Amino acid sequence: ETGVTQTPRHLVMGMTNKKSLKCEQHLGHNAMYWYKQSAKKPLELMFVYNFKEQTENNSVPSRFSPECPNSSHLFLHLHTLQPEDSALYLCASSRQADSSGNTIYFGEGSWLTVV
């Protein structure tokens, strides 16, 4: 149990579907992140929220839409995805996005398959 919980753990969706990934952290952190992990590629940072404000969008296509209603919850809304978007999507949190001794804690990930 990492303190960062992601649902669903597995998702299969068609290219015309709309779905959402959910993340909740129980660590009292103020920063939350979405990463994408594809086979044989390094982790790719997608979005960063610090105290509920988006501080980074790493050139992510608009078919991925994040939402952070509070410091404990983070969503990734998905629509009209492509097969190449199939990957493991990892949510993470840290004390705050820029602070001394910052350590990032990851959830278990949501496996997404786009068909």
Add this chain to the structure above:
Amino acid sequence: QKEVEQDPGPLSVPEGAIVSLNCTYSNSAFQYFMWYRQYSRKGPELLMYTYSSGNKEDGRFTAQVDKSSKYISLFIRDSQPSDSATYLCAMTFTSGTYKYIFGTGTRLKVLA
């Protein structure tokens, strides 16, 4: 040239062996170095966090940083089948940033 290079493996070793996992990097400005362990179909978990050069030990794990060679290592002593996982190195410039640069990971198999 990639910023961080890591051999993808798989690396197979017998139980009890000493395992050496390595990353090389190109940017001499990196100051903080991390090792994450990722079991199959799970998220990465932080194993070791080190600053600058030198060694850090935690149980069976030792992290080593050689900044002059731009080379970091993770040693696992008395390896166990439960150590079978993918090990990701990560590094960054300052202590407070979230801008980690990750390696692609090395898959380790410890055979019973």
